[in-house]
Amino acid sequence: MTDDNPAGERAPAGGGPEAVPDGGLSPAETLRMIQRQQEAARDATEPDGRLLFGVWGLAWLIGYLAMWTTARDTGSPEGWAGWVLAGCIVGAMAFTIVHSVSRTAGTRGASARIGAMYGWTWFLGFTTFGVLIGAMGDAGAPSEVIAIAANGVACLIVGIMYIAGGLLFEENRMSAVGAWMLVTACLAAFAGMPNTYLVMAVAGGGGFLVMAVVEQGIRARRRSPRVTGRTPGGGRDA
Amino acid sequence: MPDELDPVIHAPARLRVVASLAALGHGDEVAFPKLRKLLDMTAGNLSTHLRKLEDAGYVRVTKTHEGRMPATYLALTETGRTAFADYQAALMDLLKGAQG
Numbered sequence: 001m002t003d004d005n006p007a008g009e010r011a012p013a014g015g016g017p018e019a020v021p022d023g024g025l026s027p028a029e030t031l032r033m034i035q036r037q038q039e040a041a042r043d044a045t046e047p048d049g050r051l052l053f054g055v056w057g058l059a060w061l062i063g064y065l066a067m068w069t070t071a072r073d074t075g076s077p078e079g080w081a082g083w084v085l086a087g088c089i090v091g092a093m094a095f096t097i098v099h100s101v102s103r104t105a106g107t108r109g110a111s112a113r114i115g116a117m118y119g120w121t122w123f124l125g126f127t128t129f130g131v132l133i134g135a136m137g138d139a140g141a142p143s144e145v146i147a148i149a150a151n152g153v154a155c156l157i158v159g160i161m162y163i164a165g166g167l168l169f170e171e172n173r174m175s176a177v178g179a180w181m182l183v184t185a186c187l188a189a190f191a192g193m194p195n196t197y198l199v200m201a202v203a204g205g206g207g208f209l210v211m212a213v214v215e216q217g218i219r220a221r222r223r224s225p226r227v228t229g230r231t232p233g234g235g236r237d238a
Numbered sequence: 239m240p241d242e243l244d245p246v247i248h249a250p251a252r253l254r255v256v257a258s259l260a261a262l263g264h265g266d267e268v269a270f271p272k273l274r275k276l277l278d279m280t281a282g283n284l285s286t287h288l289r290k291l292e293d294a295g296y297v298r299v300t301k302t303h304e305g306r307m308p309a310t311y312l313a314l315t316e317t318g319r320t321a322f323a324d325y326q327a328a329l330m331d332l333l334k335g336a337q338g
């Protein structure tokens with residue numbers, strides 16, 4: 001609670017006599033303190049990408065593995081596997097919404113607006129996805145065709161949203177994983193009946209988990225002191 | 239050489255305020271209670287520091303209403319961002335000087 005407040009309480013008198021050197025902090029300690037504080041500020045105001053991608057990776061991995069293991073014997077997945085997949089997706093969605101809303105509460109401005117629009121686009125995209133797949137079923141499409149469409153379109157949406165996210169948040173690696181998800185869509189489409197689910201679990205779920213690792217890398221890079229001295233408007237991709 | 243360091247930012251409590259606000263994106267604002275909780279300061283203490291930073295032109299204070307509740311949002315100005323960048327650059331110079 002009161003870890004570094006005592007120094008803070010003393011500070012109002014500061015700005016005065018040059019003799020008082022910032023409570024004894026050396027330049028290196030001050031820079032570390034700045035980094036810690038900025039990390040805490042980001043944790044309090046931005047969703048943690050590692051958590052979101054990790055949760056989605058696990059949801060796809062578990063859900064599609066259930067579909068694959070039951071489809072291996074009979075040629076099409078068991079009903080309970082469908083419920084496992086649906087439960088994983090709904091759980092990941094609920095987690096994403098609660099986590100993002102609680103982290104960004106109390107902030108406003110361009111980032112909050114863009115983040116909210118980006119989140120809503122995901123929601124609208126997958127709502128449309130559900131309607132399309134349902135309509136295909138109503139029109140009498142065979143289950144294998146529905147499986148190809150459902151798996152391919154899910155990866156298509158994720159791939160395009162990642163590429164768009166990479167552009168929005170200026171993170172090329174996010175776009176690269178998006179491109180990988182588009183490759184996964186093609187692989188899943190041609191993998192055939194039981195194996196299409198294995199592709200979804202390993203390449204699709206794996207793609208999310210790779211993103212979680214990428215996010216970890218981004219954090220580590222932010223932590224390096226070089227980045228804190230960034231120039232305003234600096235393009236770092238030269 | 240403390241005289242090279244901006245005295246408005248140099249006070250530890252204000253440095254933490256400025257560092258936190260600088261972590262937000264350009265044009266982003268944070269509500270007073272959220273910032274207070276993040277910094278673990280008392281409301282009075284934080285207000286005092288924010289007034290000094292506002293007087294220096296480093297922080298923009300926006301008072302608004304959310305429904306019927308008054309709300310205060312805080313952001314770093316461009317001047318504040320530049321001052322913070324300069325402050326960090328000065329620290330890095332001191333660090334290099336100490337190592338060299």
